[in-house]
Amino acid sequence: MAGLAKGNNPLQQWHHLFAASDNSKNGEAQAHMQQLLREGLPDRKQENWKYTSLDALSRYVFVPPQTTLPGRDVRDGLALPMDAVCVVLVNGRYSPELSDDPTACGFRVQWQNHPGSVPDAIQQEIFLHLTESMAPGVLHIEVPPERVTDKPLVLMNISMSSGNDHDALPFSHTRCHLTLGSNSKATVIEYYASQHTQAHFTGARLSIVAGENSELHHVKLGFENPRAYHFSHNDLWVNQDCRVFSNSYLLGGQLVRHHTSGRIDGENATVRINSLALPVGREVCDSRTWLAHNKGYGNSRQLHKTIVQDTARAVFNGQITVAPHAIKTDGQMTNNNLLLGRLAEVDTKPQLEIYADDVKCSHGATVGRIDNEQLFYLQTRGISQSAARRMIIYAFAAELTDAIADESLRGVVLERIGLRLPEERQ
Structure with a gap:
């Protein structure tokens, strides 16, 4: 186990x-655990772990x-303060007692008590094997063909713990699978x-x-x-003429490692994958x-932004492959x-990685600090330095926060950003 303290x-x-869980009797869970070992x-x-240390895990x-x-x-x-159907999972287990009825809005939900009957991962990874072996079950969510759902579905994943043992790390895993009909x-x-x-x-x-x-x-x-x-994996299988928009707001956690993998397997598909991260203190995101x-004639756009404060670290690794x-x-x-x-x-x-002709692909990255000229300009208009900094930060994030259609949800994200800015944490 090289690399750990x-x-x-x-x-x-x-x-x-x-070995002490019911999953040890399930063949697929066993296979994932054996691969992890x-x-x-x-x-x-x-290379994939060059900038992300796991040393802290050995303390617990x-x-x-x-x-x-x-x-x-x-x-x-x-x-969340929004008009939506809420389905609750507590420490990885579906809780119908705390959940709304999703069927009235067009969603079908079924809990399966053991892992399995789900697609293999697009990109295998050590913590994916861990989740697949340890998740207590799978929440299957289905939208029938030809159905436009009436409200958003919120998958609320609540982590709970009892006791105050600082050396203990409660250990939970959540597994969900969503199918959208044609x-x-x-x-x-x-x-x-x-x-x-x-x-936790x-x-x-x-x-x-x-x-x-x-x-x-x-x-x-x-x-x-x-x-x-927090170690998570989102997999997207996109078929012909699909439109998939995925936005992630990673605004909490000492160590967050989030994967999004996608396969465009049909022509004329549109995919948007965006993320916003704001690590503070000594956090790593x-x-x-x-x-x-x-398949051909596909269109994809990705925009990933990080705002890094104090001695925190952000890592981004992205790849587009054209078959x-x-x-x-x-x-x-x-x-x-x-x-x-x-x-x-x-x-x-x-x-x-491009293996086809007649394509149009590009990538780019920028790293910078707040422009002192921008700060000076705002201060000459009577705006305090701290308020000016906040304005610049919110403007930097706006391209992603403005993508949230629901005003209440957008307000929640903006409030969460504000709580992580220096003035609010003092």
Whole structure:
């Protein structure tokens, strides 16, 4: 287990927790755990982990999450202030008692008590194997063909814990699978929140299959507490004439590593994958995308922005691959980064792999600090320096926050950004 500090061995602990769980009797879960044990935990000599250290994990004793459900008041206190259907998972388990009835709005939901019956991952990765082996079940969500859903569906993932043991790290995993029928349309909000201030570990995977001519608006809100460890994987399968819009707002967690992988398997598809991250203090936010254009006439745009403060670090790694014969592909990926701290750091690596002719693809990255001339200009208009800084920061994020159609939800994201700015944290 190279690369981890001496102390508790996370890999051994995870294997022990798996052996004590019901998942140990499931063949697919066993296969994922065996693959995890074969690969072992990565170290920083590996390219994909060069800037993201796992040393802190060895300081903890991993413990199973509590099974007691929170009260309805907890759910209501964490709920988003918007007109939506809320489906609640507590420590990775579906809670119908705390959930709304999704059927009236066009969604079908079914809980399966063991992993399985879901697509294989587009990009395999060590923490994906961990989630697939440890998730207590799969929440299947379906939108029937020809159905336009009446309201957004909020997948509220609540992390709960009892006790105040600083050495214990509650360990939960969430697994959801969404299927959109042909000619359907839906909005799904993937929302992660902590009910407590204790450190905890969240593993998550959401897989999405979009049928022909369907339209999906997906929003991920990473709003866990500042001591959380969050490792997640979103997989998108996009078919002919689909329109998929995915926006992630990663605004909480000591260590966040989020993957979005996509396959465009039909012609004339449109895909948008965007993200906004704002690590503070000593946090690390690591965002990764991989998108394959396997059919021609596809259009994809990616915009990833980070605002890095104090001694925090942001990592971005993105790749667009264009398969042979995927002609007339139009793909673009941009990563813009704003450094607010003298010791803040960003590491970025956008990539293209093109195996077809007659395509139009580009990528780019920028890293910079607040322009002193902009600050001076605003101050000459009677605006204080702190207010001027906030204006510039909000303007930098606006391209992504303005993409949120629901005004109430946009307000929640803007409020979360404001709480992470220096003036509010003093």
